Amino acid sequence: MSEEPGVVETWRALAQRYHDASCALERELQERHGLGMSEFEVIDRLAGAAEAKLRMQELGEQVHLSQSALSRAVARLERDGLVCRALCEQDRRGVFVALTEAGRHRQEAARPTQRAVLSEVLGDPDLRGETHLDSKGSPLGIAGQRASVA
Amino acid sequence: MSEEPGVVETWRALAQRYHDASCALERELQERHGLGMSEFEVIDRLAGAAEAKLRMQELGEQVHLSQSALSRAVARLERDGLVCRALCEQDRRGVFVALTEAGRHRQEAARPTQRAVLSEVLGDPDLRGETHLDSKGSPLGIAGQRASVA
DNA sequence: GTGCATTAGATGCACGCGCACGTAGTTTCC
DNA sequence: GGAAACTACGTGCGCGTGCATCTAATGCAC
Numbered sequence: 001m002s003e004e005p006g007v008v009e010t011w012r013a014l015a016q017r018y019h020d021a022s023c024a025l026e027r028e029l030q031e032r033h034g035l036g037m038s039e040f041e042v043i044d045r046l047a048g049a050a051e052a053k054l055r056m057q058e059l060g061e062q063v064h065l066s067q068s069a070l071s072r073a074v075a076r077l078e079r080d081g082l083v084c085r086a087l088c089e090q091d092r093r094g095v096f097v098a099l100t101e102a103g104r105h106r107q108e109a110a111r112p113t114q115r116a117v118l119s120e121v122l123g124d125p126d127l128r129g130e131t132h133l134d135s136k137g138s139p140l141g142i143a144g145q146r147a148s149v150a
Numbered sequence: 151m152s153e154e155p156g157v158v159e160t161w162r163a164l165a166q167r168y169h170d171a172s173c174a175l176e177r178e179l180q181e182r183h184g185l186g187m188s189e190f191e192v193i194d195r196l197a198g199a200a201e202a203k204l205r206m207q208e209l210g211e212q213v214h215l216s217q218s219a220l221s222r223a224v225a226r227l228e229r230d231g232l233v234c235r236a237l238c239e240q241d242r243r244g245v246f247v248a249l250t251e252a253g254r255h256r257q258e259a260a261r262p263t264q265r266a267v268l269s270e271v272l273g274d275p276d277l278r279g280e281t282h283l284d285s286k287g288s289p290l291g292i293a294g295q296r297a298s299v300a
Numbered sequence: 301g302t303g304c305a306t307t308a309g310a311t312g313c314a315c316g317c318g319c320a321c322g323t324a325g326t327t328t329c330c
Numbered sequence: 331g332g333a334a335a336c337t338a339c340g341t342g343c344g345c346g347t348g349c350a351t352c353t354a355a356t357g358c359a360c
Contacts, residue, residue: 007265007268007269007272008264008265008268010268010272011171011268011272014164014167014168014171014272015168015172015214016214017164018164018165018168019214021161021164022165036346038346038347055308056308056309057307057308057309064165064166064169065347065348066347066348066349067308067309067310067348068309068310068311068347068348068349068350069346069347069348070309071309071310071311072310072311072346072347073346075310076346088308091307091308091355091356092308092354092355092356093307093308093309093354093355093356094307094308094309094355095308095309114158115157115158118157118158118160118161119157122157122160122161122164173348186315186316188316188317205338206338206339207337207338207339215317215318216317216318216319217318217338217339217340218317218318218319218320218339218340218341219316219317219318220339221339221340221341222316222317222340222341223316225340226316238338241325241326241337241338242324242325242326242338243324243325243326243337243338243339244325244337244338244339245338245339245340
């Protein structure tokens, strides 16, 4: 009788990896840029979109948030002045979400942090030390984890 | 030149994969066994432990929950009669959590569901169709990501 | 045009989570 | 032996999330 047929192991490794990364990401983004993971995800997607604007629906397809969670996240971002909502003239049910100047600036400031955290946690040697986490001086406290997949 | 150095792609694939799996798992476990993911994780770990009992601390090392979240999860499980707490005589700060009969039964009932969901979502061909999810049939549309690290 | 089904997005609600803190019990050091 | 530091666990609190539901706008039938 096999007890650990593989799927469960895979799942646990996946969950472990995800949690390590998301916790570190959440913490660093929050502490250094006042952004939650979801918020950053939204403005990051917006920054990558044409004209830095997307409809809620399109945003929802890219981020893995529920529709309500996305609505709240955008509301928070709007409250902080990082995005603004605009009616869609073609379909007046729709809402465009556009990155503001402040939003773009914040995203550009936060992206290196994201990259650094991810390469640290996910163990990508490519960016190690390139876009490192200077300023605060904290080495993230997750060095040496690596969660090596090999 | 689009600069996508890999880490972000890896991260997004990882997050996607994790969310697909956790959402499906959460939903199925809840609907079919009245268990949340965390709850199942706890009783599953307990079932795998010697004498089906562990200290909170040891449990905390295995599950990726914060100490408080674990405390609440165990409280819920105790409320439902699936586990029971017992003082640790050696160290009276410690608390043992033990699987009850009902708890073991529930875990044994839920494990096939977990396996089935995971093999469905994570795409492990080994269990495909063996412990299948009745009328699911949906490939969940996440095949072929893998995010190979090698 | 009027009525009904559908879709986009917002919101009330309950819940699980992490953080900070409180409370016992233990160890350390004098 | 007694005070301080530390550890294991529980708890108040605020917050973000998903679910169900609501509103407004669109499309379709007739």
